[in-house]
Amino acid sequence: MKYINKKLSIDKVNFLKIAKKYGTPTYCYSYSTLKENILNFQKNFKSISPLICFAVKSNTNVNLINEISKFGFGADVVSVGEMMMALKAGISPKKIVFSGVGKTTNEISYAIDKKILLINAESKSEVVEINRVARQKNKIVKIGLRLNPNTDAKTLSQISTGKKENKFGVNEKTFYEIIEYCKTSQDIKRNGRSVHIGSQSLDHKPYEKMLKVVDNILKKTSHEFEYIDLGGGMGIAYTEKNKKLNYKKYNIAIKKFLKNKNCKIIFEPGRSIIGNSGTLITKVIYIKDSESKKFIILDAAMNDLMRPALYGAIHKTLPVIKSGKVSKKTYEFVGPICESTDKFVTIKNFQELQEKDYIAICDVGAYGMSLSSNYNLRTKPLEILIKNNKIKIIRKRQKHKDLI
Numbered sequence: 001m002k003y004i005n006k007k008l009s010i011d012k013v014n015f016l017k018i019a020k021k022y023g024t025p026t027y028c029y030s031y032s033t034l035k036e037n038i039l040n041f042q043k044n045f046k047s048i049s050p051l052i053c054f055a056v057k058s059n060t061n062v063n064l065i066n067e068i069s070k071f072g073f074g075a076d077v078v079s080v081g082e083m084m085m086a087l088k089a090g091i092s093p094k095k096i097v098f099s100g101v102g103k104t105t106n107e108i109s110y111a112i113d114k115k116i117l118l119i120n121a122e123s124k125s126e127v128v129e130i131n132r133v134a135r136q137k138n139k140i141v142k143i144g145l146r147l148n149p150n151t152d153a154k155t156l157s158q159i160s161t162g163k164k165e166n167k168f169g170v171n172e173k174t175f176y177e178i179i180e181y182c183k184t185s186q187d188i189k190r191n192g193r194s195v196h197i198g199s200q201s202l203d204h205k206p207y208e209k210m211l212k213v214v215d216n217i218l219k220k221t222s223h224e225f226e227y228i229d230l231g232g233g234m235g236i237a238y239t240e241k242n243k244k245l246n247y248k249k250y251n252i253a254i255k256k257f258l259k260n261k262n263c264k265i266i267f268e269p270g271r272s273i274i275g276n277s278g279t280l281i282t283k284v285i286y287i288k289d290s291e292s293k294k295f296i297i298l299d300a301a302m303n304d305l306m307r308p309a310l311y312g313a314i315h316k317t318l319p320v321i322k323s324g325k326v327s328k329k330t331y332e333f334v335g336p337i338c339e340s341t342d343k344f345v346t347i348k349n350f351q352e353l354q355e356k357d358y359i360a361i362c363d364v365g366a367y368g369m370s371l372s373s374n375y376n377l378r379t380k381p382l383e384i385l386i387k388n389n390k391i392k393i394i395r396k397r398q399k400h401k402d403l404i
């Protein structure tokens with residue numbers, strides 16, 4: 001993404017053209033960035049030949065998932081809806097991993113019927129239920145056991161998943177109990193072991209610690225696992241202060257972990273694949289002056305992009321047309337929703353803006369549209385894909401008649 005003749009552009013298509021033709025707010029995705037991320041991920045972990053399952057929760061657009069599937073990706077899903085979307089997008093059920101702490105009986109039944117690769121169980125009760133449904137269907141089901149390694153991912157507390165106080169996975173004691181329970185079952189096969197420590201992690205060291213914890217636990221059991229699912233959580237640089245995760249060091253740690261083990265690694269990346277490929281284009285409706293700052297009221301709101309309100313997340317925010325004039329007052333970019341948390345970012349020394357100007361909120365490809373809602377009965381934005389310098393609508397703008 002760069003300015004061409006003072007117009008912010010992506011893949012040689014300027015956002016002003018998109019905003020005027022398609023309206024705002026609009027999610028724009030860059031195919032070239034998506035492809036670059038995929039190839040970079042595959043290159044860095046090529047030596048361990050992993051199965052890479054895209055985390056569908058990060059972006060549920062069927063067109064984007066289909067593009068990702070063309071690179072040999074599988075899917076990590078956490079609901080029957082996501083599983084249906086992955087299958088609709090063309091992903092083979094043999095490459096689908098079903099995670100999540102609260103799978104219903106109907107969801108388990110659907111997964112078994114579709115013959116997916118693994119159901120990652122997160123409690124003893126869930127394993128018992130999977131066993132019951134499998135016996136009822138007279139089928140043998142492959143399961144993975146998600147271990148809670150009590151490892152701090154050094155990320156936001158709201159998206160940490162690998163500490164003992166988090167709801168995810170089982171502790172070491174329960175892990176061994178489930179292993180023993182599975183030995184008595186004819187209907188489930190303990191094919192996998194899963195672990196996930198959190199999201200938006202930029203440091204390889206917590207992953208190294210996680211691998212050591214898992215290795216020590218595996219040494220205490222004689223069971224051989226066909227798959228070791230290391231989850232996802234790899235972060236991206238939302239701001240200039242963020243450092244990118246060192247894939248090479250993580251890969252070295254995994255190779256060390258795999259020594260004397262005959263198993264296949266599964267990854268579940270989402271954000272690192274699609275996060276920086278998306279941009280939200282929005283329009284300045286009003287500018288409201290106050291004593292200490294100016295409120296830049298946008299036509300996008302927290303229902304369109306929830307991360308700032310939910311996590312206090314910061315997204316790089318840029319003017320679509322560059323002028324060079326700097327505002328003397330601080331700008332606070334907010335939406336029209338009746339919540340004080342409906343704000344995106346506060347910036348000093350931003351370019352001077354006028355009403356009806358356009359703004360680009362960057363790096364929203366992951367957990368942007370997938371976290372959107374109809375709060376205040378607001379309609380969801382349009383989504384477009386820019387591929388080979390051509391614009392394709394991949395999800396139509398929602399209309400009020402769809403809601404009322």
